[in-house]
Amino acid sequence: MHSLIQPNEASALIRANLRPAETVFCSIETCAGRILRQEILADRPFPPFNRSMMDGYALRATEIGDDGIFTIKVQVPAGSAKTLLGTESGHCAEIMTGACVPDDTDCVVPYEATERIDESTIRLLIRTSRAIASTLMPATVRVAKFC
Numbered sequence: 001m002h003s004l005i006q007p008n009e010a011s012a013l014i015r016a017n018l019r020p021a022e023t024v025f026c027s028i029e030t031c032a033g034r035i036l037r038q039e040i041l042a043d044r045p046f047p048p049f050n051r052s053m054m055d056g057y058a059l060r061a062t063e064i065g066d067d068g069i070f071t072i073k074v075q076v077p078a079g080s081a082k083t084l085l086g087t088e089s090g091h092c093a094e095i096m097t098g099a100c101v102p103d104d105t106d107c108v109v110p111y112e113a114t115e116r117i118d119e120s121t122i123r124l125l126i127r128t129s130r131a132i133a134s135t136l137m138p139a140t141v142r143v144a145k146f147c
Contacts, residue, residue: 045139068124
């Protein structure tokens with residue numbers, strides 16, 4: 001039986017035995033199966049909306065009161081069209097991972113930080129904006145870096 005090598009040794013062996021890929025410019029139609037050699041930046045936000053990083057409830061953080069109670073106004077599944085919550089306070093949107101966060105909301109509270117009171121009412125168990133700030137992925141112009 002052969003002994004295992006350390007990950008850094010394996011990485012060094014792989015790099016030493018790879019032949020360098022040549023740089024070729026090609027159209028998008030002919031690039032399938034090729035390796036990207038440089039970073040790609042979008043010329044506009046992609047996706048062009050803030051999206052939810054988890055299932056939960058989109059709402060306005062300024063409306064979080066002492067009781068933490070919100071009425072569910074709309075459901076926002078991933079892939080649905082943009083929607084607005086509206087001007088009435090105390091409402092929220094039930095939202096799924098990857099869905100477009102309503103433009104008039106600024107945070108998503110995960111299911112785990114809420115309790116369902118009835119079919120259309122929730123209570124927040126965590127009421128600090130710091131605890132819920134990282135649940136929203138803002139629209140960005142940087143698509144990805146692949147290599």
